[in-house]
Amino acid sequence: MKNKLxxxxxxxxxxxxxxxxxGCSTSVERMAAEESxxxxxxxxxxxxxxxxxxxxxDVLSRPWIxxxxxxxxxQPAVIVGEIRNLSYEHINVNTFVGDMERxxxxxxxxxxxxxxxxxxxxxxxxxxxxxxxxxxxRNAMGREVGADFMLKGSINxxxxxxxxxxxxxxxxxxxxxxxxxxxxxxxxxxxxKKLVKKPGLRW
Amino acid sequence: MRPLLLSAMLISSGCVSMAYIQDPLExxxxxxxxxxxxxxxxxxxYKTRDQxxxxxxxxxxxxxxxxxxxxxxxxxxxxxxITKLEALSLREQATAITVNDAMRSYLPPxxxxxxxxxxxxxxxxxxxxIKGARIxxxxxxxxxxxxxxxxxxxxxxxxSGLVFEANNELSDALISxxxxxxxxxxxxxDVPRQLQTxxxxxxxxxxxxxEHQGYLKExxxxxxxxxxxxxxxxxxxxxxxxxxxxxxxxxxxxxxxxSSGQLHRIAIPFYEERSSQVDHFELQNGIDKNSSEAFxxxxxxxxxNLTEQMPGIITRAVARVxxxxxxxxxxxxxxxxxxxxxxxxxxxSEQADTRAWYSLPQQILISRMILxxxxxxxxxxxxxxxxxxxxxxxxKLVALQQQKQFYSWHWPASTATSRRDEHARxxxxxxxxxxxx
Numbered sequence: 029m030k031n032k033l034x035x036x037x038x039x040x041x042x043x044x045x046x047x048x049x050x051g052c053s054t055s056v057e058r059m060a061a062e063e064s065x066x067x068x069x070x071x072x073x074x075x076x077x078x079x080x081x082x083x084x085x086d087v088l089s090r091p092w093i094x095x096x097x098x099x100x101x102x103q104p105a106v107i108v109g110e111i112r113n114l115s116y117e118h119i120n121v122n123t124f125v126g127d128m129e130r131x132x133x134x135x136x137x138x139x140x141x142x143x144x145x146x147x148x149x150x151x152x153x154x155x156x157x158x159x160x161x162x163x164x165x166r167n168a169m170g171r172e173v174g175a176d177f178m179l180k181g182s183i184n185x186x187x188x189x190x191x192x193x194x195x196x197x198x199x200x201x202x203x204x205x206x207x208x209x210x211x212x213x214x215x216x217x218x219x220x221k222k223l224v225k226k227p228g229l230r231w
Numbered sequence: 232m233r234p235l236l237l238s239a240m241l242i243s244s245g246c247v248s249m250a251y252i253q254d255p256l257e258x259x260x261x262x263x264x265x266x267x268x269x270x271x272x273x274x275x276x277y278k279t280r281d282q283x284x285x286x287x288x289x290x291x292x293x294x295x296x297x298x299x300x301x302x303x304x305x306x307x308x309x310x311x312x313i314t315k316l317e318a319l320s321l322r323e324q325a326t327a328i329t330v331n332d333a334m335r336s337y338l339p340p341x342x343x344x345x346x347x348x349x350x351x352x353x354x355x356x357x358x359x360x361i362k363g364a365r366i367x368x369x370x371x372x373x374x375x376x377x378x379x380x381x382x383x384x385x386x387x388x389x390x391s392g393l394v395f396e397a398n399n400e401l402s403d404a405l406i407s408x409x410x411x412x413x414x415x416x417x418x419x420x421d422v423p424r425q426l427q428t429x430x431x432x433x434x435x436x437x438x439x440x441x442e443h444q445g446y447l448k449e450x451x452x453x454x455x456x457x458x459x460x461x462x463x464x465x466x467x468x469x470x471x472x473x474x475x476x477x478x479x480x481x482x483x484x485x486x487x488x489x490s491s492g493q494l495h496r497i498a499i500p501f502y503e504e505r506s507s508q509v510d511h512f513e514l515q516n517g518i519d520k521n522s523s524e525a526f527x528x529x530x531x532x533x534x535x536n537l538t539e540q541m542p543g544i545i546t547r548a549v550a551r552v553x554x555x556x557x558x559x560x561x562x563x564x565x566x567x568x569x570x571x572x573x574x575x576x577x578x579x580s581e582q583a584d585t586r587a588w589y590s591l592p593q594q595i596l597i598s599r600m601i602l603x604x605x606x607x608x609x610x611x612x613x614x615x616x617x618x619x620x621x622x623x624x625x626x627k628l629v630a631l632q633q634q635k636q637f638y639s640w641h642w643p644a645s646t647a648t649s650r651r652d653e654h655a656r657x658x659x660x661x662x663x664x665x666x667x668x
Contacts, residue, residue, distance in 0.1 A: 113362065116369035187373050192317075230318040 069196060069224030071119045071183075079200050080127035083216045087179075087204060088135050092213040096176065105139040106132060106204075107175035115185035115198065128179070141175045177213065178205050192226040256288070260475065260590060260643040265295035268590075280323075280336040283312050284586060287339070290350065291590040295641045299354040306351045313338065313347075328550050331498070332584035340540070341378040342532040343588045345387045348374060352390055353470060356637035361397050368394045385414035386527035386595050389426060393468060397635040401458075405433040423524040425599055428455040456601060465602045465630030468637050469514055469611055471523065474507030474593030474645035477530050479537070481583035493556060493574050497548045498583040499541070502534055507593050508644035510616040514598040516607045523596040530593045544584075551581065593645060602630035613642055 059065070064074040096104045108129055113119045133140045142150060157166045181202035188195040197219070204214040256275070259268035269292040277285040290305035316338045326334040339347070348371035355364035368391045375383050392407035408429050415422045427450040434443035436458035483498040514521045555577035563570020600609075606629055613621040621642075628636060 113366065116366060116373065118363065118366050189373065189377055226314075227318045230315065230320050231322060 066222075069194065069222055071115070071117050071198065073123065075198070075220055076120075076124045076127055079218045079220070080124060080131055083200070083202055083218050084128055084131035084135070086216050087202070087214050088132075088137050090214050092204065093137055100176075103137065103139050104176045105141050105173050106177045106179060107141045108132075108143060109178045109180040111180070111202075112182040115183050116187055117185065119183060121183070124183075139173065141173055147172070175207055178207060179203070180205060192228055194224040194226075196220075196222045196224060254478075254589070257475065257478075257589065260292075261645065263643075265292045265641075268292050269296075280334070281586065283309050283316070283337050283339060284588060286312070287343075287347065287588045288590045290347075291641070294350065294354055294639075297357075299358050303351055303354045306347055306354070309347060310351075313344065327547055329554050330580050331551070331582045332544065332547060333582060333586060335584075337586050339588060340536045342384055342529070342536055343591065344374065344378070345371070345384045346529070346588070346591055349387050349390050352394060353637065353639055356394070356397070356468075357639060359636075361394070364394045365398050382417050383410065383414045384527060384532065385411045385418070385420070388414055389423075389526055389597075392429065393635070393637075399633070401433060401436065405430075405437060408433065422450070423526055423597075424452075425524055425597065426526075427452060431455045432458050432461070461601060463604075463632055465604055465632060466635045467514070467600045467602055467607075467609060467628065467630070468635055469512070469523075469598050469600075470637070470639040471509070471512050471596040471611075471613065472592035472639065472641045472643075473509050473596050474505060475643045476533055476587065476589055476591040476593055477502045477505045478589055478647070479503075479583075479585040479587055481585055483581070483583075485578075493559060494578045495552050495556070496578045496581040497545075497552060498581050499544055499548065500537065500583040500585050502530075502537060503647040504649045505530065505593055505645045506648045507642075508615060509596075509613045509621050509642050511614055512596055512598065513610075513612045513614065514600050515610040515612070516600060516602065519600060521598045521600050523598040525594055526597045527595040528593070529591055529595070533587065548581070555581070590643075592641065592643065604630050604632045606630075611638075611640065613640075 061073075062077065066072065066074070093104060108125050111121050111125055113121050129140065132138055141147075151169070154167055154169055158169070179202060181200065184199045184201070186197040186199075188197075198221075200218045200220075202214075202216045203212050205212055256268050256271045259265070259271055269289065272285070272288055272292060286305045286309035290302045290309065293299075293305060294302035316336050320336070323335040348367060352364045352367045352371065355361070355367060371387055371391060375387060388407050388411035392404045392411060395401070395404035395407055408426060411426055412422055412430060415426075427446065430446050431443065431450065431452060432455055434446060479500040479502055481498050482501050483496055486495045487493070488495065511525075512523045514523070555574075559570050559574040559577060562573040606627065608625060608627050610623060610625050612623045615621050621644075624640065626638075630636070
């Protein structure tokens with residue numbers, strides 16, 4: 029009887045210690061990039077992806093493209109300008125801009141030109157080619173494609189808090205501006221609203 | 232048994248005196264050696280429940296070395312930990328009732344948390360990242376609204392106004408300056424002259440005639456810079472973090488029950504008073520000379536916070552006496568010696584929570600100087616009350632039109648001038664005895 033009791037205690041101890049140790053170890057689970065996981069309620073990759081997909085789908089479905097193609101006989105060249113973060117969160121605007129660039133390029137409906145910072149690096153490389161590359165492989169200066177439209181925008185937010193509950197509202201405004209005459213050819217808006225409840229108790 | 236209990240009282244008194252030993256970290260801070268202070272900080276063993284303090288102190292030591300990016304990483308880590316600690320831990324509350332208050336995770340009081348945001352904003356400003364500073368300012372606004380129904384920290388609001396001005400959002404800047412003004416009024420403090428001129432300048436610019444007239448009448452200023460005069464100029468804003476926040480110490484009321492012989496001990500924290508080496512600073516560019524003004528007394532915020540917390544601290548301490556005595560009684564019923572040992576253990580474990588963010592300054596001084604676009608050589612001179620120079624820094628800068636540049640300087644040199652333990656004993660002993668009776 030005593031041996032049986034000792035065995036049970038030993039088994040329980042092992043299970044408890046094992047459980048504690050398991051609780052202390054880091055766990056990693058791989059997941060699909062498009063899978064949505066909200067941890068803190070802050071702006072995350074899902075917000076960035078959903079906004080860029082929906083807004084680019086909207087901009088590409090509007091009549092400004094057909095008007096431009098009919099008038100100019102070529103696809104419009106677009107550049108992404110500054111997306112201002114006016115929200116209360118430190119949002120990585122670069123991932124958002126990256127998502128939009130990907131959607132625009134992959135649509136096949138517009139041509140896309142490099143941003144000003146990227147252009148600087150490419151021009152530097154072209155200057156280097158003039159000195160060091162063979163004539164057959166050299167790319168000449170002054171043959172860049174100029175953008176016809178610039179996509180600009182802002183991310184704004186409103187936070188309403190009561191105790192442990194927050195309503196987080198994000199408004200993303202994008203505008204497509206003609207480089208030729210400053211006309212706004214498209215204005216898009218996407219709103220995201222989240223209800224975030226923080227825990228009242230912890231261990 | 233009684234000699235044993237009396238020995239415990241003496242040992243415990245020894246613990247109290249330990250609290251007066253100066254922290255090496257404080258010594259390095261005062262001697263302007265943030266690198267050594269950081270090395271000391273890394274050597275000190277911070278418990279998991281004190282992680283917030285580790286990150287907050289590290290952030291100050293890094294920004295003293297002008298490592299603003301790294302400082303912001305530490306401040307953000309502290310902010311994330313604090314967010315988690317906002318949820319109530321029943322386990323920690325139970326420990327606070329049975330052992331002592333310092334067993335709980337350190338959750339900084341609101342005035343320290345406002346400083347967390349403020350330091351992060353200043354780090355961004357010194358990195359010339361106005362957008363980053365603006366985002367942090369919006370977060371600070373949410374925090375202040377949530378945590379201060381009245382008596383907001385005026386410096387936090389004034390700093391917000393500076394950020395909005397730097398971002399050319401003059402309407403928002405005026406709102407923040409107005410809130411800073413209201414905070415000074417709520418605290419019965421003098422409104423700094425610089426804030427007076429800011430309010431006059433922006434209310435006039437925005438055409439708020441009634442409000443402008445009200446300020447004119449109240450401040451009685453004959454001359455202030457108009458917005459049109461400021462617009463083509465650059466500006467330098469210098470912030471000096473003067474002295475060190477006062478430290479908390481422990482004072483205890485020890486009583487022996489004459490009938491049972493049991494020891495009762497109630498330990499409460501009290502603040503020391505500090506005196507800074509520097510009184511003010513002067514900002515010179517060869518043409519103009521501006522003197523600084525105090526925008527915040529952090530020591531006053533700390534005293535006020537402890538006074539506000541004291542009823543809760545005493546209630547928990549008294550509850551602990553009851554819990555610990557019950558435990559000692561139960562043990563004594565089983566074995567008298569075990570009862571005495573338990574009484575001694577519970578007596579010694581009664582310690583006040585003296586934790587706080589000690590690398591904060593005692594006071595924040597600010598001076599602003601309008602600069603014509605172009606090269607300037609700037610002198611910042613720290614002076615004591617006798618107007619004698621304590622330290623001086625010179626730097627060259629290029630002022631740009633409509634651009635604000637920010638510079639901060641920590642000068643922690645200060646000494647503890649008196650301890651308020653007698654004050655704490657006298658103020659709270661009646662309350663404690665009333666609770667015990």
